[in-house]
Amino acid sequence: MxxxxxxxxxxxxxxxxNERFFSLTQARFAELLADHAEPDHLSNRLLEAERRNIGHYGFGVKGFVLSMIETAVEVTEGRVPGTVIAELLSAGREMLDHPxxxxxxxxxxxxxxxxxxxxxxxxxxxxxxxxxxxxxxxxxxxxxxxxxxxxxxxxxxxxxxxxxxxxxxxxxxxxxxxxxxxxxxxxxxxxxxxxxxxxxxxxxxxxxxxxxxxxxxxxxxxxxxxxxxxx
Known part of the structure; x- marks a missing residue:
């Protein structure tokens, strides 16, 4: 045997x-929130949100997008524009549809x-x-x-x-x-x-x-x- x-x-x-699409989307996220947080700080806040949310949302694009939205709400103290949320949702759909x-x-x-x-x-x-x-x-x-x-x-x-x-x-x-x-x-x-x-x-x-x-x-x-x- x-x-x-x-x-x-x-x-x-x-x-x-796989991960390179997450990295590209995270860079886009940093650009969208550039007026509210430095890239390193934003990255750390997003990682904290992902760590908190894994048990709720699991692994994958959907949980990642929800964690980005949560982080955007937090760093802007609830003032994140609806256009930014729409951009993040669009980025998530692009990740799901990527060849x-x-x-x-x-x-x-x-x-x-x-x-x-x-x-x-x-x-x-x-x-x-x-x-x-x-x-x-x-x-x-x-x-x-x-x-x-x-x-x-x-x-x-x-x-x-x-x-x-x-x-x-x-x-x-x-x-x-x-x-x-x-x-x-x-x-x-x-x-x-x-x-x-x-x-x-x-x-x-x-x-x-x-x-x-x-x-x-x-x-x-x-x-x-x-x-x-x-x-």
């Missing part, structure tokens, strides 16, 4: 671009490991948006299963990998978030593979674990050889 039987991929900023752009080597990596292993997609965020992105990506037919979850925790991975042959011990989670993709997956008993991305959300930051099941590849072109090495 192979050491690895199931390979799971994160979606946003692992298989396709999917695969990251380099994403399709080749998934196609390669799908020839020999069970392949899953495990992503968090808004259900409709994630389904739309997967459909547009052209990768949907390569996955044996898709899980769109509210958060990625140890319990999440235990539940998902508890249903596949070999369980968590014969599974690997691949992603760009140390906090969501790597650390909890390893604690659930899986291999955790970190694929760094140029942009990252502050709320997803975590230190690399010191664990024999932790691996890192510079980009997805290195994944097939790593999978073959583990066996």
């Amino acid at each position: 192979r050491n690895l039987q199931t390979i799971a991929f994160d979606a946003d900023d692992t298989l396709w671009h 999917v752009e695969l990251l380099p080597h994403a399709q080749e990596a998934v196609e390669s490991v799908a020839q020999t292993h069970r392949v899953l997609l495990i992503t968090k965020g808004d259900l409709l948006h994630q389904e739309r992105k997967l459909a547009q990506s052209g990768l949907g037919d390569l996955f044996d299963g898709v899980e769109i979850v509210s958060d990625k925790t140890i319990a999440t991975y235990q539940r998902i990998f508890g249903t596949v042959p070999g369980g968590a011990g014969a599974s690997m989670m691949v992603g760009n978030s140390m906090k969501s993709d790597v650390r909890p997956a390893i604690e659930a008993g899986c291999w955790g593979v970190f694929v760094p991305h140029d942009l990252g959300w502050d709320l997803e930051h975590a230190e690399a674990p010191e664990h024999p099941r932790f691996k890192e590849v510079q980009d997805l072109s290195g994944l097939p050889s790593l999978v073959a090495e583990i066996g």
Whole structure:
């Protein structure tokens, strides 16, 4: 029996671009509120709002837009113009409608490991948006299963990998978030593979674990050889 039987991929900023659209929208947000707050202060206030609101709105564009609106109301002491709110809502719709752009080597990596292993997609965020992105990506037919979850925790991975042959011990989670993709997956008993991305959300930051099941590849072109090495 192979050491690895199931390979799971994160979606946003692992298989396709995501954070750069958040960054562009946040820059637009700073321009709209330039008369009311300095960019760094505004960024900190927005991050605080996002942290408060994750439990209410979850992850994704919709929660991000609501947090921007909340921050705009706070920094203007309730005097934010309706035109600014309209601009923020428009920016959110643009993010939701943006075409999917695969990251380099994403399709080749998934196609390669799908020839020999069970392949899953495990992503968090808004259900409709994630389904739309997967459909547009052209990768949907390569996955044996898709899980769109509210958060990625140890319990999440235990539940998902508890249903596949070999369980968590014969599974690997691949992603760009140390906090969501790597650390909890390893604690659930899986291999955790970190694929760094140029942009990252502050709320997803975590230190690399010191664990024999932790691996890192510079980009997805290195994944097939790593999978073959583990066996």
